[in-house]
Amino acid sequence: xxEELDSNFITVGNIKTExxxxxxxxxxxxxxxxxxxxxxxxxxxxxxxxxxxxxxxxCGKSTFIRCLNRLNDTIDIARVTGKISxxxxxxxxxxxxxxxxxxxxxxxxxxxMVFQKPNPFPKSIFENVAYGPKIHGLTKDKQDLNDLVESCxxxxxxxxxxxxxxxxxxxxxxxxxxxxxxxxxxxxVQPEVILMDEPCSALDPIATERIEDLISELxxxxxxxxxTHSMQxxxxxxxxxxxxxxxxxxxxxxxxxxxxxxxxxxTTNYISGRxx
Amino acid sequence: xxxxxxxxLSVTKLIEKSLEKRNQKERYxxxxxxxSLVIAVVFLxxxxxxxxxxxxxxxxxxxxxxxxxxxxxxxYPNGTKTAEDLFxxxxxxxxxxxxxEQLPELKNRNERRQARLILSSGASYQIQNKIIKDxxxxxxxxxxILPLDDEVDMYLKGYVDTESSENxxxxxxxxxxxxxxxxxxxxxxxxxxxxxxxxxxxxxxELAGILGALVGSFxxxxxxxxxxxxxxxxxxxxxxEFAKKNMWTDFLEVNINxxxxxxxxxxxxxxxxxxxxxFGFPRxxxxxxxxVLSLMTFPVVIIASxxxxxxxxxxxxxxxxGLGASKIQTTLHHVVPLALPGMxxxxxxxxxRALGESAPLIMIGMVAFVxxxxxxxxxxxxxxxVQVFLWSDAPERGFAEKTSAAILVLLxxxxxxxxxxxxxxxxxxxxx
Numbered sequence: 031x032x033e034e035l036d037s038n039f040i041t042v043g044n045i046k047t048e049x050x051x052x053x054x055x056x057x058x059x060x061x062x063x064x065x066x067x068x069x070x071x072x073x074x075x076x077x078x079x080x081x082x083x084x085x086x087x088x089c090g091k092s093t094f095i096r097c098l099n100r101l102n103d104t105i106d107i108a109r110v111t112g113k114i115s116x117x118x119x120x121x122x123x124x125x126x127x128x129x130x131x132x133x134x135x136x137x138x139x140x141x142x143m144v145f146q147k148p149n150p151f152p153k154s155i156f157e158n159v160a161y162g163p164k165i166h167g168l169t170k171d172k173q174d175l176n177d178l179v180e181s182c183x184x185x186x187x188x189x190x191x192x193x194x195x196x197x198x199x200x201x202x203x204x205x206x207x208x209x210x211x212x213x214x215x216x217x218x219v220q221p222e223v224i225l226m227d228e229p230c231s232a233l234d235p236i237a238t239e240r241i242e243d244l245i246s247e248l249x250x251x252x253x254x255x256x257x258t259h260s261m262q263x264x265x266x267x268x269x270x271x272x273x274x275x276x277x278x279x280x281x282x283x284x285x286x287x288x289x290x291x292x293x294x295x296x297t298t299n300y301i302s303g304r305x306x
Numbered sequence: 307x308x309x310x311x312x313x314x315l316s317v318t319k320l321i322e323k324s325l326e327k328r329n330q331k332e333r334y335x336x337x338x339x340x341x342s343l344v345i346a347v348v349f350l351x352x353x354x355x356x357x358x359x360x361x362x363x364x365x366x367x368x369x370x371x372x373x374x375x376x377x378x379x380x381x382y383p384n385g386t387k388t389a390e391d392l393f394x395x396x397x398x399x400x401x402x403x404x405x406x407e408q409l410p411e412l413k414n415r416n417e418r419r420q421a422r423l424i425l426s427s428g429a430s431y432q433i434q435n436k437i438i439k440d441x442x443x444x445x446x447x448x449x450x451i452l453p454l455d456d457e458v459d460m461y462l463k464g465y466v467d468t469e470s471s472e473n474x475x476x477x478x479x480x481x482x483x484x485x486x487x488x489x490x491x492x493x494x495x496x497x498x499x500x501x502x503x504x505x506x507x508x509x510x511x512e513l514a515g516i517l518g519a520l521v522g523s524f525x526x527x528x529x530x531x532x533x534x535x536x537x538x539x540x541x542x543x544x545x546x547e548f549a550k551k552n553m554w555t556d557f558l559e560v561n562i563n564x565x566x567x568x569x570x571x572x573x574x575x576x577x578x579x580x581x582x583x584x585f586g587f588p589r590x591x592x593x594x595x596x597x598v599l600s601l602m603t604f605p606v607v608i609i610a611s612x613x614x615x616x617x618x619x620x621x622x623x624x625x626x627x628g629l630g631a632s633k634i635q636t637t638l639h640h641v642v643p644l645a646l647p648g649m650x651x652x653x654x655x656x657x658x659r660a661l662g663e664s665a666p667l668i669m670i671g672m673v674a675f676v677x678x679x680x681x682x683x684x685x686x687x688x689x690x691x692v693q694v695f696l697w698s699d700a701p702e703r704g705f706a707e708k709t710s711a712a713i714l715v716l717l718x719x720x721x722x723x724x725x726x727x728x729x730x731x732x733x734x735x736x737x738x
Contacts, residue, residue: 101628106551139630149621151640152736161639162629212625219629 039070042293043283047076047270052222052253053098053141058112060093060102067093069277071112075223080245080254082268082285084261085300089274091257095225098255099141100134116140116223139166142221146228148208150200150215155192158200158211159183162219182214186244206237213244217252224248226256230263242267261301265289273297357717361710367499367512368462369451370425370488374404374433378445381437392438397430398422401452408491409484420481424488426453428513453501454494456511456704458485462494465703502711506677507688507696511704514697516712518679522592522672522687523661523719529596529683530660534603535653542611542649547637566605573602574669582670589671590686598670599660606659610652614645647734654727658720664691690716 053075060068068090075081075098083091093102100121102108114121121137139162150158159179162168169175179196183189188210192203200211209229216224226245230238245254245267258264264271265285272282273296281288281297292298381395402422412418429452436450437443457477460466462485472479488494506518549555577598581587587594618641626636667673667689673696680687688696690712697709 099628101624104623104627135630135632137630138628143624143628145621145624145628147621149619149625151622151625152644161626161631165629165631165635165639215625215629 039278039280041072041279041282043281043287045073045282047074047079049076049079051075052077052117054113054115055097056113056115058094058097058110058114060090060097061109061111062105063107067277068097071279073272073279073282075253075255076270077222077253078249078251079269080249080256080267082264082271083255083257083274084259084264084271085274085280087259088276090277091274092227094274094279095143095227095255095257098223098225099138099143101138101143103134139219140221141223141225142216142219143225144209144212144216144227144229147232148205148212150203150208150211152199152201154197155183155200155203155211156196159214159218162215166219168219178218182218183211185217185247186210186214187240188214204237206233206240209233209237209241210244213241213248217248221252223253223255226254228257228259231259238263261289273300275300357710357713360707361714363463364502364707364711365499366463366496367501368454368459369495369497370454371449371451371493371495372401372404372408373447373449374400375447376400376433376437376444377403381444392434392441395434395437397433400433401425401429408488408493411487417480420478421484423455424458424481424484426455426510426512428453428508428510451495451497453512456702457481459512460703461485462489462496502708506679507675507693508677509675511700511702511708514705514708516690516693516715518676519688519690519693519712520715521679522595522676523690525592525680525683525687526596526599526689527657527661529593530599530603531653531657533597533600534607534656537600538604538607538653539611539649542608542615543637543642545608546612546615547641548633562605562608566609569665570602570663571665571669573598574666576601577666577670588684588686590674590676591684592680592687592689593683594670595667595672595687595689596683598666599663602663602666603653603656603660606656607649607653610656611645611649614648614652615641617648618644644736647731650730650734651727654723654730658723658727661719661723662691662716664689664695667692668695690719 051074055071055073055075058068058071059066071090071094083095085091096102097110097114100110102110110122113123116137151161153161156179159182160175163175163178169178180189180193183192188207191207192198192211200208203211209232213224213229229245230241233241242263245256248254249269256264256267268285270282271285271288273280273288273292273294275296281292281294283293287293288297289301292301377400380400382391384391402418405421405425406412406418409421412421429450432452433450436448454462457466457475458481461468461477461482466475466477466482468479468482485494501513502515504517505513505515508514545555545558577594581594581597582589587597622640622644623636626640627633631639672687672689672692674686674688675696676686676688678685694709694712694716697705697712
C-alpha cells in the first residue's frame with residue numbers, strides 16, 4: 031500500500047472553508063536539508079472552526095502546523111517555500127514590523143500553540159499565564175493582569191483547582207492540569223488561531239475528555255488546528271479534517287465527509303485502520 | 307501443545323544459562339570499579355597523610371617569654387627622645403641583657419653569641435614596634451613573648467637528631483643545652499602560629515607567613531571572576547542560542563576546546579608579551595595575574611556554560627517562542643535561569659583550577675620575593691601556589707613544614723570553592 035503519490039498530486043475534497051478565511055496556505059513546501067517533508071500543500075483555515083490534521087507518523091502534520099507560526103524557523107536546516115497568509119498578510123515573505131508587514135513575534139502572538147508534551151515554564155502558575163501578556167504589554171496594571179490570569183484559568187477550568195496555590199510551580203500540577211495551564215497560557219495572549227500538536231497524547235482518558243470539551247468551547251472565539259492520532263477524537267471535535275500522507279495533503283473536507291465517505295483510496299485505508 | 311511446553315522449557319534453560327554469564331560479568335565489573343576506587347582512595351589518603359604529617363607542626367610555633375627592661379639609656383642614648391631615634395636603637399642588646407639574667411652560665415663572647423642566636427632576628431622588631439606604639443613603656447620592665455630562631459624551633463619540635471655530629475646540624479650542643487635550661491625554667495611556650503596567617507613572606511622561616519600570598523590570590527581570583535564569567539557566559543549564550551551552526555562556528559568550537567587544553571605556561575608567556583611588554587602593566591602584580599588567569603579560565607567557562615545551555619530542554623524554548631517571546635526574551639527569561647546553576651558550577655571549577663595555577667604566574671614575575679602585603683592590584687604580590695613553589699625550594703628546614711602548611715591552606719580553599727559550587731548548584735537548581 032506504500033504507493034508514491036505523483037509529485038503533481040492535487041489534493042482531493044474541498045480545500046475551501048465554509049467560514050470566513052483566517053489563514054490561507056498556497057503551494058507550501060518544506061525541506062529539512064535534502065528531505066522534502068511537505069509537498070505542495072494548499073488549504074484554507076476558517077474562523078471559528080476546528081480543523082483536525084490526521085495521518086500516519088512522519089506524514090508532515092507537525093511540520094505543517096509549525097509552518098503556521100513559523101516555529102520551523104528555529105531549525106537551522108529547515109526551508110519553507112510557498113505562501114502562507116494570515117488575514118491576507120504573507121507571514122513568510124517579509125517580517126519587518128514597522129513597515130506594516132508581519133513580525134514573527136506578532137505572528138506568534140496572533141497564532142498561539144499548544145505542544146504535545148505539556149511544557150509549563152518552571153515558574154509559578156500565575157507567572158505561566160501572565161508571561162505572555164507581560165512581554166506583549168497587554169495589561170494596564172497589576173489588577174488588570176490578575177483579572178486576565180483569572181479569566182484564562184477560568185476558561186480552561188483550572189481556576190477552582192489552583193486559585194489557592196497560584197504561587198506554586200506550574201510543574202507541580204498533574205499532566206492534564208499542566209496541559210490546561212499551557213492552553214490558558216496560550217489564550218492569555220488573545221490569539222486568533224490556536225495550533226495544537228497532539229495535545230492529548232500524553233494524557234489519560236479523563237484529562238483528554240476535558241481538553242476535548244475545552245477545544246469545543248474555544249472554537250467559538252478562535253480558529254483551532256489540532257493534530258491528532260485518534261480518529262475518534264478527530265471526528266468528535268472537528269468540523270473539517272485533513273489527511274496527510276508522506277508529505278502530501280491527500281484529502282481535506284468536512285469531517286462528516288472524511289470519516290464517513292472519504293474520496294481518496296489512501297484516506298479510506300487510513301480511516302478503516304488498514305494503514306497507520 | 308506438548309511441543310510448545312517443551313520449547314518453553316528450553317527457553318527458560320537458555321535464559322538461565324545466559325543469566326549466569328551476565329551475573330558473572332556484573333560481578334567482574336563491580337570488582338573492577340571497586341578496586342579502582344580503592345586505589346584512588348589509597349593515593350588520596352597517602353597524599354593527605356604525607357602533607358598533614360609534615361605540615362601540622364607549622365601551625366604551632368615555639369616562643370620564649372622574657373622580661374625585658376626597656377632601659378631608657380639604651381633607647382635614648384643621646385637623650386633627645388625623638389620618634390626617629392626609635393628606629394636606630396640596639397634592641398638586641400636589651401634582649402640580650404634580659405637573656406643573660408636567665409642564663410648566668412654564659413662565659414665568653416662565643417657563648418654569648420650562640421645564646422643570642424637562640425632568638426629570632428625578628429624579636430628586636432617586635433620590641434621596637436611595641437615601643438613605637440606606646441612610648442610610655444620606656445624605663446619599665448615589660449614581659450614579651452618573642453619568637454625563637456627556626457633551628458631552635460625545629461629542635462623543640464623534634465626534627466633535630468641530637469645524636470648526629472655537631473657539624474651536620476645548625477644548632478650546636480651548647481645551644482641545645484641552653485634551650486633545655488630555658489625550657490626547664492618554663493620560659494618556652496608552644497603557641498598557635500598566628501605569624502603564619504598575619505605576615506608576608508620572609509627569609510626567616512619563623513617570621514614567614516602566607517597572608518601576602520592569600521591576599522594576592524584573592525585579588526587575582528576576583529579579577530578572574532569579574533572578567534571571565536560575564537565574557538564567557540555571553541560568548542556561550544551567543545554561540546549556543548544565536549549563532550547559526552556552520553563551518554565558522556565549528557571552527558570556533560574546535561579552537562575553544564583547544565584553548566582549554568593549552569598548557570597554562572603559554573598563557574603566562576602571552577600575558578608577559580601583551581600585558582607587561584605591550585601595555586606596560588607592572589610586573590608581579592595581581593592585575594596581570596588576574597588577566598592571565600582570566601584568559602586561561604575563559605575557554606573552560608565557555609565549555610561548561612554551553613553544556614549547561616544545551617541541557618535546557620528545547621520544549622521550554624518552544625513554549626516561550628510559541629507565545630511570541632523574542633529570541634532574546636526566550637533566552638534571558640527562560641533558558642539562562644535554567645542554565646545558571648551549571649554555568650556557576652563550571653566557572654567555580656574553572657576558578658579553582660586558576661587558584662592552583664603557578665606556571666603562568668611565574669612567567670609574569672610573581673615568583674619575586676615580596677614581603678609586603680599588597681594593598682592594591684598594581685602592587686607586587688605573591689600567590690599561594692607560587693609561595694608553595696618558593697618555599698619548597700628554600701634550603702632552611704623550617705620552610706619544609708611551611709610548604710606543607712601552605713599546601714594545606716590551598717587545599718582548604720579549593721575544598722571551600724568546590725563546596726560553594728555544589729551549594730550554589732543545589733540552591734539555584736529549579737525543581738521540575
